[in-house]
Amino acid sequence: MSTAREEILGRIRDALADAPVAPEVPREYRRAGTLDEAGRVEQLVDRLEDYKAGVQVVTADRVPAAIAAHLRGAESFVTPEGLGAEWLGELEQDERRRVDKPGQRLSVTELDATSAVVTASKVTVSESGTIILDASPDQGRRAITLVPDHHVCIVPASTVVQLLPEAMERLDITHPLTWISGPSATSDIELERVEGVHGPRTLDVLIVSDR
Amino acid sequence: MRIALFATCIVDAMYPDTAIATVKILERLGHQVIFPPGQACCGQMHMNSGYLEQAHTVVSNHVRAFEEQDWDVAVAPSGSCVASVKDQHPLVATRCGDDSLASRATAVGQRTYELSQLLTDVLGVTDAAAQLGSYFPHEVTYHPSCHGMRLLGLGTRQSDLLRSVEGLSYRELPDAESCCGFGGTFSMKVPDVSGAMLEDKARNIDSTGAELCTGGDASCLLHIGGGLSRLKLGARTVHLAEILASTREEPLVINHEKEATR
Amino acid sequence: MSTVNLGMPRVRAEGNLFEETPFADYAREELKNTQLRANLAHATHSIRDKRLRVVSELPDWEQLRDAGSAVKESVMADLPALLEEFEANFTARGGVIHWARDADEANRIVTDLIREQGADEVVKVKSMATQEIGLNEHLAEQGISAFETDLAELIVQLGHDTPSHILVPAIHKNREEIRDIFLKEMGDVDPNLDSEPAHLAEAARKHLRAKFLSAKVAISGANFGIAETGTLAVVESEGNGRMCLTLPETLITVMGIEKLLPKASDLEAFMQLLPRSSTGERMNPYTSMWTGAAHDDGPQNVHLVLLDNGRTNALADVHGRSALHCIRCSACMNVCPVYERAGGHAYGSTYPGPIGAILSPLLTGVDKAENGTLPYASSLCGACYVACPVKINIPEILVHLRGEDVEARRKRSKRPTEMDLVMKGAEWAFSKGSHLGLAEKGLPLGRVAAGRDGKIKKLPGHLLGGWTQFRDVPAPPKRSFRDWWAKEHKDSSGPGPSGPDAAGQEGGQA
Numbered sequence: 001m002s003t004a005r006e007e008i009l010g011r012i013r014d015a016l017a018d019a020p021v022a023p024e025v026p027r028e029y030r031r032a033g034t035l036d037e038a039g040r041v042e043q044l045v046d047r048l049e050d051y052k053a054g055v056q057v058v059t060a061d062r063v064p065a066a067i068a069a070h071l072r073g074a075e076s077f078v079t080p081e082g083l084g085a086e087w088l089g090e091l092e093q094d095e096r097r098r099v100d101k102p103g104q105r106l107s108v109t110e111l112d113a114t115s116a117v118v119t120a121s122k123v124t125v126s127e128s129g130t131i132i133l134d135a136s137p138d139q140g141r142r143a144i145t146l147v148p149d150h151h152v153c154i155v156p157a158s159t160v161v162q163l164l165p166e167a168m169e170r171l172d173i174t175h176p177l178t179w180i181s182g183p184s185a186t187s188d189i190e191l192e193r194v195e196g197v198h199g200p201r202t203l204d205v206l207i208v209s210d211r
Numbered sequence: 212m213r214i215a216l217f218a219t220c221i222v223d224a225m226y227p228d229t230a231i232a233t234v235k236i237l238e239r240l241g242h243q244v245i246f247p248p249g250q251a252c253c254g255q256m257h258m259n260s261g262y263l264e265q266a267h268t269v270v271s272n273h274v275r276a277f278e279e280q281d282w283d284v285a286v287a288p289s290g291s292c293v294a295s296v297k298d299q300h301p302l303v304a305t306r307c308g309d310d311s312l313a314s315r316a317t318a319v320g321q322r323t324y325e326l327s328q329l330l331t332d333v334l335g336v337t338d339a340a341a342q343l344g345s346y347f348p349h350e351v352t353y354h355p356s357c358h359g360m361r362l363l364g365l366g367t368r369q370s371d372l373l374r375s376v377e378g379l380s381y382r383e384l385p386d387a388e389s390c391c392g393f394g395g396t397f398s399m400k401v402p403d404v405s406g407a408m409l410e411d412k413a414r415n416i417d418s419t420g421a422e423l424c425t426g427g428d429a430s431c432l433l434h435i436g437g438g439l440s441r442l443k444l445g446a447r448t449v450h451l452a453e454i455l456a457s458t459r460e461e462p463l464v465i466n467h468e469k470e471a472t473r
Numbered sequence: 474m475s476t477v478n479l480g481m482p483r484v485r486a487e488g489n490l491f492e493e494t495p496f497a498d499y500a501r502e503e504l505k506n507t508q509l510r511a512n513l514a515h516a517t518h519s520i521r522d523k524r525l526r527v528v529s530e531l532p533d534w535e536q537l538r539d540a541g542s543a544v545k546e547s548v549m550a551d552l553p554a555l556l557e558e559f560e561a562n563f564t565a566r567g568g569v570i571h572w573a574r575d576a577d578e579a580n581r582i583v584t585d586l587i588r589e590q591g592a593d594e595v596v597k598v599k600s601m602a603t604q605e606i607g608l609n610e611h612l613a614e615q616g617i618s619a620f621e622t623d624l625a626e627l628i629v630q631l632g633h634d635t636p637s638h639i640l641v642p643a644i645h646k647n648r649e650e651i652r653d654i655f656l657k658e659m660g661d662v663d664p665n666l667d668s669e670p671a672h673l674a675e676a677a678r679k680h681l682r683a684k685f686l687s688a689k690v691a692i693s694g695a696n697f698g699i700a701e702t703g704t705l706a707v708v709e710s711e712g713n714g715r716m717c718l719t720l721p722e723t724l725i726t727v728m729g730i731e732k733l734l735p736k737a738s739d740l741e742a743f744m745q746l747l748p749r750s751s752t753g754e755r756m757n758p759y760t761s762m763w764t765g766a767a768h769d770d771g772p773q774n775v776h777l778v779l780l781d782n783g784r785t786n787a788l789a790d791v792h793g794r795s796a797l798h799c800i801r802c803s804a805c806m807n808v809c810p811v812y813e814r815a816g817g818h819a820y821g822s823t824y825p826g827p828i829g830a831i832l833s834p835l836l837t838g839v840d841k842a843e844n845g846t847l848p849y850a851s852s853l854c855g856a857c858y859v860a861c862p863v864k865i866n867i868p869e870i871l872v873h874l875r876g877e878d879v880e881a882r883r884k885r886s887k888r889p890t891e892m893d894l895v896m897k898g899a900e901w902a903f904s905k906g907s908h909l910g911l912a913e914k915g916l917p918l919g920r921v922a923a924g925r926d927g928k929i930k931k932l933p934g935h936l937l938g939g940w941t942q943f944r945d946v947p948a949p950p951k952r953s954f955r956d957w958w959a960k961e962h963k964d965s966s967g968p969g970p971s972g973p974d975a976a977g978q979e980g981g982q983a
Contacts, residue, residue, distance in 0.1 A: 004572040008730065008781045011484060012553050015789035022547035028536040029742060047755070102769060108686045108720055128748075128756035141770035142719045142761075146712070147686075165741040173704050173737045174566065174764040176771060179744075181756035184712035188625035188641055189648050189670040191516045197624060197674050198681065199712025199759065218954045220903060224913050225947070227954035234962065246958045252903035257896060259853060261875030265900040272904050302869075306792075361855035390810045394852025396892070399939040401850060403501040406943035407814045408852070437944025440928060 033127075033162025040126040040160045041209055047129025051182030052195060054204035063154065063208055064089025067118055070152045070204045071096070074115035077152075078106060078144050082137025083120060087154055091118075100144050111147035117200075118152045119145055123170045124160045129182070131155060131205070132167060134175040142176055151200040153180075157209035212242045212334075215282035217273075217323065219292045219429070220252035222450075226429045232456035233288045233326060236343055239456075240334060249276030253287075255295040258303055260396045267307045270300050274316050284333060285323040288452045290359020290427050293325040298362060325359060326452055327368040327427060340377035344458040348378030349465065351454070352421040352446075354412070354435065356428035357390050369427050369451055376454060382419040386411070393434040409438040417444040422465065425451045483838070486783025488576035488606040490833050491842040492821030496850045500815035509645050509816050516644045520807045523753025524860070531745070540742045542864040545798035548733050549788065555700040555733050556779070562703025563777060566765025571778045573727075576606035579780050583608060583692065583725055584615050586776055590723050592617070592690045598707060598717045599623035600694025601801055602727045602780055604636065605823045608692070619692065620684055622713035624677050631658035635818065641803075645816060648673065681713065691717035691772070695728040696800070697743060698777075701736045704764040705777065708747060710757050718761050724772035729780050731788075731797040743800065746862035750802040783836030792873045793835045798863045799828050805857035805867060811850055820847060827857035831870045839878045840885070848874035891936050906955070913956070916949040923948030 002010070035043060041057060048055040058066045068091055071077055077094075081101035085092045098114060100106050106114065120138040124131045131153055133139045145151055161167050171177070184199040195201070214237050218230040234244050254269035273296065277285060287293050297320040304313035330336040339345035353373055359365045374381050392398065392408025399405075412435060416424045424439070424446055426432055436448035447465070457463035492499070503509065528534050548555060560570050573579035587595060595612070597603065597619050609619045609630075621630045625643040629636050632654040636642030643651065648668040655662050655673065659680050666676055693714065697706040705726060707714045718724060734743060748757045766775045788794050806812040806826025817825035821843070822833040830847040839845040848871045857867045882890070889897070902912040923929045929946040932938055940946070952960075 004574050004578060007574055008572050008779070008785065009553050009556065011781065011785040012556075012730070012788060015785050015794075016550065016552070018791055020546075020550040020791075022550040023543045025543040025547060026536070026539050029533040029540060029745075031741075051758075105769070112686055125756075128745075130756045135767065135770055141767075142715070143771070146715050146719055164745055165738070168738050168741040171737070173699065173740070173762055174702050176764075176767040177760075177762040178715065179756070179760035179762075180758070181754075182758045184710065184758050186624045186674055186711050187752065188623070188628070188643055189651055189673055190512070191519050191641065191644070192670045194670045194674045196671075197678055197711040197713070198622075198685070198716050220909065223909065223954045224916065225949055227950050227952065227957055230954040231957060246955070246962075247906075248955070249906040251906050251909040252899075254903065256899060257903075259872050259875070260892065260896060261848075261872065261877070261879040262896045262900075263876045263879075265896055268900055269903040272906075276906060357852075357854040357856075361859060388856075390852050390854035390856070392810070392852055394854065396936075397849065397852045399936040400892075401497040401500060401811075402939035402942050403497070403504050404811050404814055404850075405852065407504055408810050409943055433947070434944060437940075437946060440945040440947075441943060 030163055031165040033166060035126070035162050037157055037160070037209070040162050041157050041207055043162070044124060044126040044129060044160055044207065047126065048205055051129060053182060054202070055207065056205075057207045057209050059210055060208050063087050063206060064091055066206050067091060067152055071116055074150065076114045077116040077118055078111065078114045078148060079118050080138060080140025080144065082139070083118060087120065088118070100140055106144070108143070108147065111143060114148045116150040116152060117144050117148045118154070120154045121159065123167045124155050125164050125167045126160050126162050128164065130164070131180045132171065133178045133180070134171065136175070142178055145178065146199055149200055150202040150204070152204045152206065155205055155207050157207055160207070212283045213281065214242050214244050215277060215280055215285040216244050216246050217250060217277070217285055217287035217292065217296070218246070219287050219289045221429050221433065222288060225433065226450065229288050229429055229450040229452050232450070232452040233286065235456045236452065237286070239343060240336070245280060245282060247276045247280045249279060251276070253292040253295040254303070255291060255299065256395055258295065258299050263303065263306060266303050267309065270303050270316060271312060274300065274312060274319050277319050278315065283322070284329060285319070286326055286329045287323070288326045288427065288450060289429060290325050290356050290363055290365060291430065293323055293328075294358040294362035296320050296323050325363055325365065325427065327365060327372055328363065330372065331368045336372070337375065339372050339375045339455055343455055345376040345455050346378050346459045347376050347454045347457045347463060349423055350380045350382055350421040351423045351425055352382040352384045352416055352419040353387070354384060354391060354416070354424055354426040354431065355387055356426050356431045359427050360388065365427070372455060373425065373451060379454070382421040384419060384424070385415045391431050391435050393431050395430075398434060409434060410442065413438045413442050413444055416446050421446055424448050425454055427451055483786050484574055484781055484783060486575065486786065486836040488782065489604060489823045490783070490837050492833065492844050492847055493842055494821065495843045496819060496846040499819040499821065500850070503816045503819045504814060506816075508647070510814060512645055512647055513813055513816055516641065517807045517813045520753055524750060524804060524807065527749045527753055527755055531749070537742050537746055538862055538864050541746050541862055542798065544734060544739050544742065545863050546795065548735060549731070549794055549797060551735070552730070552733070552788070555735060556730060559698055559700040559703055559733060562701070563765055564703070566703060568703065568765035568775045568777060571776060573778050573780050573782070575782050579606045579727060579778050579782070580608055580611040582778050583727065584612060584617065586723070586725050587612070587617055587690055590690050590774070594618040594620065595690045595692050596620050596622050596684055596688040596717050596721070597626075598691070598693040598709065598714045599626050600692070600727060601823060602694045602729055603692060606727070606780070606782065608727070622681050622685070622717060624674065624711060627677055627681070628654060631655065685713070685716040685720060688717070688721045690723040690725065691721040693717055693724065693726045695726050695732060696747065697740065698728055698733045699737055699740070700733050702764055704737070704762050706740070706760060706762045708757050708760050710752065710759065712759055715759055715761055718763065719771045721772055723774040725776045725778065727778045727780055730784050747800055747802055750804040750860070750862040786838065787832070787835035790835055793831065793870050795865050796828070796831045796835050796870055798865050799832065800863060802862055804860040804862060808856040808860045810854060810856070811852065815850070820850065827851065827867045828865070831867060831874060834874055839874055840881045845878040845881065848878060891934060895936060910953070910955055913953040916953065919949035920951075
């Protein structure tokens with residue numbers, strides 16, 4: 001008796017008895033950007049402002065202060081274990097800080113009670129304003145950027161590419177990926193766009209550039 | 212050039228003036244027009260309704276009728292019929308397993324043009340007033356029929372020609388690219404949706420204040436004109452070939468007496 | 474016949490794929506709903522404009538479409554190998570694959586997986602596939618509550634309704650209607666809730682958050698499955714997807730076998746094609762990708778149910794199989810003048826609009842229920858083909874399915890329909906020029922019928938009567954063109970007007 005798997009694969013093979021030939025795939029779309037780093041940063045800022053994320057362009061030495069400013073008023077914040085003094089500065093010792101790490105994972109309830117999360121990012125596409133996280137140690141597991149209501153995200157300018165094909169080259173998609181292009185939104189009510197349904201309602205992006 | 216006219220069934224039977232105007236325009240440009248008498252219909256009615264074998268009969272006749280004669284290009288005052296000849300004829304032939312007809316149909320189709328295509332791309336007409344003597348002092352709005360627009364990619368060929376007609380006051384049609392709702396047998400099989408689309412098209416035409424709505428497809432114009440008349444809106448329809456053929460010496464007279472009063 | 478002869482019998486597609494009322498009749502009723510028509514017209518026109526804007530800003534949109542179309546065609550051609558490749562990669566990383574021949578089998582598999590966890594409720598991310606198989610209804614019968622978490626699906630669920638659009642399922646509801654549904658059905662809602670969309674969204678957020686944070690089992694669909702890596706992707710806007718895909722311990726995904734892409738790099742094209750075509754954005758707010766179970770991150774119990782349910786029927790139809798390229802963006806229905814007026818419910822199936830008109834009958838067969846009426850729900854205007862990000866030639870497939878319907882009817886009944894007779898008569902008339910000339914001899918009768926005002930108000934029969942329901946028909950002309958050519962046209966090889974009507978001619982169409 002054949003299994004469902006065998007039956008389905010058999011049916012597919014029968015359906016393809018006319019032996020269709022897979023066509024050559026034309027790749028004439030843009031695969032390399034034309035903007036320089038300053039141009040990409042400018043484009044990214046435009047996109048982020050367009051979808052109402054907070055955005056600042058700061059030099060590396062100013063990052064800890066910028067993060068601290070965003071965290072003013074936060075009762076607590078969570079960071080992944082790989083995010084250290086380089087970006088956090090004195091915040092590394094801040095008593096409001098919780099570190100999410102193996103053997104010391106915050107529960108969902110604890111995350112829900114945490115005001116903010118600070119992470120780095122893997123690669124960002126300026127054309128669409130898409131920040132991609134890949135759960136690397138400086139970004140953490142997916143739950144920590146999902147449950148707290150405020151996400152502060154560090155985007156080094158060197159990780160900003162113009163086009164999506166360029167980003168795909170830098171990604172290993174077998175890592176758990178989260179692509180972020182704005183705070184959550186819905187247009188389900190009369191097609192009017194409303195921001196902030198589930199997921200962090202406030203997104204603050206720090207683009208780190210030495211200009 | 213020796214130009215074979217494909218009148219199309221609806222023009223042949225219901226709107227002969229459209230084909231007459233087409234002949235006049237081409238002769239005015241100094242070409243010889245012939246009318247292959249074996250012609251009847253392009254077959255899209257059968258094809259699009261799912262009657263493939265019967266479409267094959269009609270397609271065979273069309274290809275044969277045009278092969279029988281000697282000509283440089285063929286022309287039809289209809290975007291949908293030309294799209295059918297060029298794209299559907301080989302397809303119908305292949306689907307019916309008639310490969311020889313498929314290649315013959317392809318050959319005929321390659322030399323077949325819609326009127327504005329022929330004028331613009333082959334005969335070099337860009338200024339209807341100067342080159343055709345076109346004169347038509349009326350307010351006109353224009354509906355770009357779907358198949359000409361989307362399948363033949365006519366772009367602005369028809370509206371450019373219209374804008375170059377002397378005396379013509381061109382009114383932009385709101386939502387012009389929306390289908391008028393004809394769709395062949397769709398108008399009879401799904402009459403309520405067709406009627407709703409027609410009403411929107413008719414009201415858009417009415418909103419321009421134009422006396423006339425023109426276009427390149429007699430079937431759409433039959434449908435639109437029928438709707439305008441039923442809704443007792445003042446505008447009437449006229450095929451663009453007749454506008455282009457209208458001159459100071461032989462103007463196309465619009466008879467308002469027969470029109471239904473508002 | 475365009476269907477390949479299958480060694481084994483066709484799979485019977487089941488679930489919410491059946492138009493039970495002939496489309497023309499259902500549409501006639503829906504047209505009377507002016508609220509629906511107003512909502513739809515507003516909604517579809519807005520999305521149309523948004524889509525056009527983000528599509529025209531790209532210099533390489535057509536090249537992306539060309540690539541998308543070719544990739545999908547290559548997927549169908551290599552489907553067995555790609556499915557096996559996907560399966561190997563997904564399971565190597567701790568995922569479990571299940572194969573479901575039809576809706577029933579899929580529902581049973583999902584139910585068993587939920588029961589294994591001892592759960593009696595699940596949270597759901599919107600999924601066309603689960604809508605198709607009627608999963609929620611099946612689970613309810615088994616005593617398992619499925620909570621929809623997409624705002625529109627939530628609205629539809631609370632309103633005891635069915636979705637009318639792939640992307641915006643509650644498009645047929647305006648804000649007041651939505652507020653009323655929330656007030657009536659949401660237990661914890663503020664009684665002073667108004668109809669401001671922002672407040673409605675806030676109410677949904679509160680209502681669902683507790684569920685998200687405590688859910689043990691989630692069910693999702695998938696937009697793409699990458700064969701090269703065994704990765705699944707969900708494209709969304711609200712964040713409920715992330716909630717369902719990340720927080721519970723168990724994740725069960727249902728995905729059609731046709732949703733694969735060969736390589737990770739193919740996402741570079743599809744993640745431009747999909748968001749711009751569906752919501753008219755450069756990119757949707759959130760996309761999640763996972764490959765089996767990720768260590769210490771997200772669900773550890775990860776399942777995928779691969780669904781046939783008629784897809785192999787569609788695949789076997791050589792001229793229809795490209796319908797399986799669909800990436801469920803809904804661009805086609807947003808530009809369709811028929812969908813705009815009739816609405817999604819009129820198509821009877823989970824899949825409405827132009828894609829539904831071809832996909833539903835391809836999955837089930839044109840002879841099931843009234844699915845044979847769906848291919849006629851179109852004026853063949855071609856707007857859908859222009860909008861489709863993967864260039865599915867929907868008009869061509871509609872015509873192909875009409876042919877299948879005509880053939881199926883012929884097999885079922887020897888008695889010709891009114892349309893058969895009209896077509897037969899027309900075939901005779903159009904088979905020879907002389908026949909058409911002969912048929913045209915009957916035109917003067919039409920002039921008599923048109924009377925003094927030159928209009929025919931009513932034609933006989935159901936079909937022709939449908940024409941005159943909305944249109945007057947002008948009086949036929951005095952003579953046909955071929956008559957004029959034969960009798961009046963002076964054959965000349967040079968320019969100049971010809972004939973006695975040189976002085977001017979009456980024109981315009983009455």
